[in-house]
Amino acid sequence: MIEVQAGCLVGIDAYPVHVEARIGKGLPVFEIVGLPERGVRESRVRVKSALAASGFEIPPRNLVLNLAPGDLRKTGSSYDLAIAMAIMAACDSVQLERVAGTLMIGELALTGELRPVRGVLPQLRSARERGLTRAIIPRGNAAEGALARGLEVYCASHVTEVIEWLSDRDELERVHEREHQHEEGNGDDLGDVRGQAAARRALEIAAAGNHHVLFVGPPGAGKTMLARRLRTILPTPSSMEATEIATIASAAGFDAPGSLKNVTRPFRAPHHTASAAAIIGGGDPVRPGEVTLAHGGVLFLDELPEFRRDVIETLRTTMEQGQVTIARARQRVDMPASPLVVAAMNPCPCGYAGDPERLCSCSPDRVARYRAKVSGPIVDRFDLHVVVRRVPPRALRQSERSEPSRAIRQRVQQTRERMPPPAATLEDHLANVDGHALQLLETAVDRLGISARGYVKCLNVAHTIAALSEEKVVSSAHIAEALQYRALDRSRADLR
Numbered sequence: 024m025i026e027v028q029a030g031c032l033v034g035i036d037a038y039p040v041h042v043e044a045r046i047g048k049g050l051p052v053f054e055i056v057g058l059p060e061r062g063v064r065e066s067r068v069r070v071k072s073a074l075a076a077s078g079f080e081i082p083p084r085n086l087v088l089n090l091a092p093g094d095l096r097k098t099g100s101s102y103d104l105a106i107a108m109a110i111m112a113a114c115d116s117v118q119l120e121r122v123a124g125t126l127m128i129g130e131l132a133l134t135g136e137l138r139p140v141r142g143v144l145p146q147l148r149s150a151r152e153r154g155l156t157r158a159i160i161p162r163g164n165a166a167e168g169a170l171a172r173g174l175e176v177y178c179a180s181h182v183t184e185v186i187e188w189l190s191d192r193d194e195l196e197r198v199h200e201r202e203h204q205h206e207e208g209n210g211d212d213l214g215d216v217r218g219q220a221a222a223r224r225a226l227e228i229a230a231a232g233n234h235h236v237l238f239v240g241p242p243g244a245g246k247t248m249l250a251r252r253l254r255t256i257l258p259t260p261s262s263m264e265a266t267e268i269a270t271i272a273s274a275a276g277f278d279a280p281g282s283l284k285n286v287t288r289p290f291r292a293p294h295h296t297a298s299a300a301a302i303i304g305g306g307d308p309v310r311p312g313e314v315t316l317a318h319g320g321v322l323f324l325d326e327l328p329e330f331r332r333d334v335i336e337t338l339r340t341t342m343e344q345g346q347v348t349i350a351r352a353r354q355r356v357d358m359p360a361s362p363l364v365v366a367a368m369n370p371c372p373c374g375y376a377g378d379p380e381r382l383c384s385c386s387p388d389r390v391a392r393y394r395a396k397v398s399g400p401i402v403d404r405f406d407l408h409v410v411v412r413r414v415p416p417r418a419l420r421q422s423e424r425s426e427p428s429r430a431i432r433q434r435v436q437q438t439r440e441r442m443p444p445p446a447a448t449l450e451d452h453l454a455n456v457d458g459h460a461l462q463l464l465e466t467a468v469d470r471l472g473i474s475a476r477g478y479v480k481c482l483n484v485a486h487t488i489a490a491l492s493e494e495k496v497v498s499s500a501h502i503a504e505a506l507q508y509r510a511l512d513r514s515r516a517d518l519r
C-alpha cells in the first residue's frame with residue numbers, strides 16, 4: 024500500500040491524514056474517498072492537469088485514493104501535492120523511501136505550479152509530533168516553514184521540482200529563517216498622547232498585570248488613540264509566545280514573519296457589527312475568531328455598547344477562561360484566546376454626560392438604556408475602568424510629548440519579572456496585604472456596592488500597583504488607587 028503523509032487543518036490545529044493510492048483491476052476510474060468535500064474532490068482535475076504539465080499522464084486504470092481516517096471531513100485544496108505524489112508512487116514513478124516520513128502539502132495549479140495554503144505551521148507541528156522528519160511545502164509558505172523546529176523543511180514552487188527530488192535527480196531548497204530589522208510597529212507611540220496621565224498610568228498597570236481595561240469618555244477624548252498604543256508597551260514575546268502567535272497567524276493565512284524574532288504581538292480591532300462567529304470563532308471547518316487572532320496581544324472593542332448582545336455575552340466567558348471551545352457534531356475544537364481586552368465607550372448616547380464643559384442632551388432614561396447594554400456582568404470583567412476626559416486644545420498644544428512607549432515597556436517587563444505567579448485562591452489574593460489596606464477595601468466594597476468579582480479584581484490590581492513600585496506588601500495607597508478604577512461599579516449615573 025502506498026501512503027503519503029498530509030494533514031487537515033481544524034481551528035488552529037492540524038490532524039494527520041494519510042493519502043493511500045491503489046491501482047486495481049476494473050474499469051478505468053479516478054476516485055477520491057474518505058469524506059472529501061467538494062474542494063478536495065476537485066483535486067482530481069487539478070492533479071491530473073498538473074501532472075500532465077510536468078510530463079506525466081495518469082494511466083487509464085482503476086485508481087482509488089483514500090484519505091484516512093475516514094471519519095475526519097477533508098476540506099480545502101492542500102491535499103493536491105500528496106494526492107499527486109501518491110499516484111506517482113503507485114505507478115512506481117518515484118522512489119518510495121523518500122515518500123515515507125515526508126509531509127507533503129500544497130495546492131496545485133493546472134500548470135503544475137505549487138500554490139501556498141493556510142496553516143503550514145500547525146501542519147508542521149503536527150508532522151513533528153507524529154514522528155515525520157521532513158516536509159515539503161509551497162515556496163510561498165517558506166517564511167512560515169522557517170519558524171518550524173524539529174524537522175527538515177523544503178519548499179518548491181512547481182510539482183516538477185518535487186518529482187525530481189523524489190526521483191533523486193535534483194535537490195530541493197531548504198527553507199531558512201529570515202530576520203528583518205526590527206521596525207517599531209507602525210510608528211504608534213504612547214509618547215504621542217499628551218496629558219492624560221491617569222489613562223496612561225492605567226495602561227501601564229494593565230500591561231504589567233494583564234488586566235482588562237475599559238475607557239469611558241466623551242468623543243475626541245483620545246480613547247481610541249490610547250487603546251491602540253497599549254500594544255507598544257507590552258513586553259517582547261518569549262519564543263514560546265512567539266511560536267503560539269505565529270501558529271495562529273498561520274492558521275488564519277496571515278503573512279508570515281520569516282523568523283520567530285520578527286514576531287510581534289497582534290492588535291485586533293473588530294467592528295461592532297461583527298458576528299459571534301467572527302469574534303469567537305466558528306464556521307465549517309472551524310476557523311479562529313478575533314479573540315484567538317488577538318491571543319498574546321490586544322483585542323480592542325471600540326464602542327463596546329454597540330456590539331451585538333450575543334457577542335458581549337460570549338465575550339464574558341472567554342475573558343475569564345482564556346480559551347474558546349467550539350462544539351461540533353463530530354468533534355470539539357479548542358483554541359487559545361487570552362488577549363488583553365481594551366474596550367472604549369461613551370458615557371451616554373450623546374457622549375457628554377459628566378463633561379465639565381458641554382451639556383449632555385440625553386434623557387436619564389436614554390442614558391440608563393445605553394448603559395444597560397453593557398450589563399453589570401460584562402463591566403465586571405474589566406479590571407480597570409478609566410474615565411478619560413478631553414484635553415482642551417490649548418493644553419494639547421502647550422503640553423510636552425509624554426514618556427515614550429519604550430521606557431514604559433521596560434518598566435512593565437521588569438515588573439512582570441518581579442510579580443508572583445497569578446493568585447489562584449482567595450488566600451493567595453489576601454497574602455501580603457496589610458491590615459489597614461484590607462479594612463479600606465472592605466469599607467469601600469460595602470459602601471460602593473462592589474461585587475465579589477470586583478473585590479477580587481481590586482486586590483489583583485493592587486498587587487500589580489505594589490509590584491510596579493517595587494513593594495512587596497499591598498498598602499492602603501495601592502488599594503485606594505485600585506478602587507479608583509471601579510468607576511462603573513461606583514455609580515451608574517455620574518462618572519466622576
Ligand SMILES: Nc1ncnc2c1ncn2[C@@H]1O[C@H](COP(=O)(O)OP(=O)(O)OP(=O)(O)O)[C@@H](O)[C@H]1O
Pocket residue numbers: 215216217218219240241242243244245246247248249367369414419
Ligand atoms: N491627549 C491627546 N494627545 C494628543 N492628541 C489627542 C489627544 N486627545 C485627542 N487627540 C487627538 O484627537 C483625535 C481623536 O481622538 P480619539 O479618536 O482617540 O477619540 P475617542 O475618545 O476615541 O473619540 P470617540 O468617542 O469619538 O471615538 C486623535 O486622533 C488625536 O489626534
Ligand SMILES: [Mg+2]
Pocket residue numbers: 246247248325367
Ligand atoms: Mg474612538
Ligand SMILES: [Zn+2]
Pocket residue numbers: 371372373374375376383384385
Ligand atoms: Zn448624553
